[in-house]
Amino acid sequence: MSGFQLVPADGGCPVTLPRGETVIGRGPLLGITDKRVSRKHAVLEVVGDQLRIKPVHVNPCFLQSSENGDLLPLETHEWHSLNPGFSCQL
Template structure:
């Protein structure tokens, strides 16, 4: 099953793939949560038309933090909220928090990094071609640093 999105636990741990359709999240092996304050059916994640959304379904609220804001806001129960790459949500206030990544944004970021690396290498090479090579004498012997041909 190809994953459109990944959840990265903010306190460390392996990424959790989120594929097409609905995924129920909460206490259990999927997220590795054993805390009894988190329901087994705490929220539903759904991928629809390459978009990820979440709906809290438990009386304990989930919390949302956009990539632009620094504070978590409680989400309304039984209401869908859109999640974008870079956003994060938590199942309890400041606990069991996950950042959202999309497979597409990761591919784009990898290409951007690769392209910027290539640009840096091109800059270095062009600078090397511009700068003249000068054989300076070795300070200790006064001889040229390059070996002489016999």
């Protein structure tokens, strides 16, 4: 295991991420049922001691940094580094 966990904002159970790629979206892994979220909405990748995300769906993913709190849309099909304390929204 990688040591990275996704902690759902709604208080659901944390999800431990394995090394390599994990597809996230609507479904049982994260408990998302909103039809605006694709089953394959984004890819998370654990590379060494880094975590990154690549949105792969036309509906955006958003990133909120712990530094300034702004919610910013992420460029589709581009890798974005995630730092501790960052929040992602699908």
